[in-house]
Amino acid sequence: MSRFTALALLSAAALPGALAWGAMGHETVAYVASNYVSSATKSYFQSLLGDTSTDYLASVASWADSYRYTTAGAFSAPYHYIDANDNPPTSCSVNLDRDCGSEGCIVRALQNYTSILIAGTATKANLQIAAKMVIHFAGDIGQPLHCEALDVGGNTIDVEYNGDDTNLHAAWDSDIPESISGGSSLSSAKSWATDLISEITSGSYKSQASGWVSGLSVASSSAQTTTAMKWATESNAYVCSTVLKGGVSAVENKDLSGAYTTTAQPVVDLQIAKQGYRLAKWLDAIVAAAK
Ligand SMILES: *[C@@H]1O[C@H](CO)[C@@H](O)[C@H](O)[C@H]1NC(C)=O
Numbered sequence: 001m002s003r004f005t006a007l008a009l010l011s012a013a014a015l016p017g018a019l020a021w022g023a024m025g026h027e028t029v030a031y032v033a034s035n036y037v038s039s040a041t042k043s044y045f046q047s048l049l050g051d052t053s054t055d056y057l058a059s060v061a062s063w064a065d066s067y068r069y070t071t072a073g074a075f076s077a078p079y080h081y082i083d084a085n086d087n088p089p090t091s092c093s094v095n096l097d098r099d100c101g102s103e104g105c106i107v108r109a110l111q112n113y114t115s116i117l118i119a120g121t122a123t124k125a126n127l128q129i130a131a132k133m134v135i136h137f138a139g140d141i142g143q144p145l146h147c148e149a150l151d152v153g154g155n156t157i158d159v160e161y162n163g164d165d166t167n168l169h170a171a172w173d174s175d176i177p178e179s180i181s182g183g184s185s186l187s188s189a190k191s192w193a194t195d196l197i198s199e200i201t202s203g204s205y206k207s208q209a210s211g212w213v214s215g216l217s218v219a220s221s222s223a224q225t226t227t228a229m230k231w232a233t234e235s236n237a238y239v240c241s242t243v244l245k246g247g248v249s250a251v252e253n254k255d256l257s258g259a260y261t262t263t264a265q266p267v268v269d270l271q272i273a274k275q276g277y278r279l280a281k282w283l284d285a286i287v288a289a290a291k
């Protein structure tokens with residue numbers, strides 16, 4: 001069964017949680033990025049997106065999750081993930097030839113929309129779409145279950161969270177992030193981002209941040225793909241080390257709101273901080289290279 005068919009079979013009620021990092025996670029990535037972009041990048045994207053507020057990236061960060069469910073945007077549904085056909089928790093890996101099918105995947109989509117922005121020849125409407133795709137996918141690629149094929153990226157692994165029925169993918173998209181930020185609102189995202197920014201600028205992430213962006217390059221399509229593959233591979237490794245550390249049986253039908261969440265939170269914090277910082281440098285590189 002294709003992932004798309006399997007997703008279509010999920011109940012409508014389960015779908016919002018199955019989209020991606022929930023909107024709040026995407027907004028947090030965007031707020032972290034907003035803090036680190038250059039002033040040229042800020043002007044470029046505020047002008048392209050027609051929004052001079054401080055929320056210019058956060059406001060569009062989850063647009064791609066609504067677009068994928070429209071008729072016009074259905075083609076982009078596979079662009080939100082890469083189906084790593086590895087074997088967690090024994091072995092994790094991403095292989096572009098093996099895992100990125102003819103329908104496309106997040107690695108190729110990041111490359112594609114990045115090169116569209118750099119070329120600058122598309123219509124303004126299509127440049128706006130490209131920007132919104134890049135901003136969104138830089139977040140999704142950091143969610144370990146967006147870089148995993150097993151059980152439709154965990155969508156078909158039933159779990160509970162605080163007594164409510166959900167699935168493993170949705171717990172990672174929304175429940176665990178919200179357990180850190182305290183809610184699903186834009187203001188929760190903003191305050192979580194403020195915490196992560198202080199960790200990056202002067203706290204526990206300070207010594208790591210330059211490593212997160214080392215080798216980051218948009219200089220050619222292969223450099224763009226290499227960078228996106230690095231992000232996907234790092235994210236996928238957490239499927240083995242954390243998400244499915246004890247195998248499917250350790251999480252299936254279990255309530256994940258206790259010890260599991262305590263173990264997952266540092267990974268979610270790190271992945272959101274890292275992808276926000278990377279997105280800033282990626283957008284800077286795009287603007288520097290833009291024709
Ligand atoms: C690349 O972008 C074009 C223009 O929006 C789109 O039609 C195509 O589906 C995209 N391909 C991938 C793999 O992202």
Ligand SMILES: [Zn+2]
Binds near residue numbers: 064
């Ligand atoms: Zn998504």
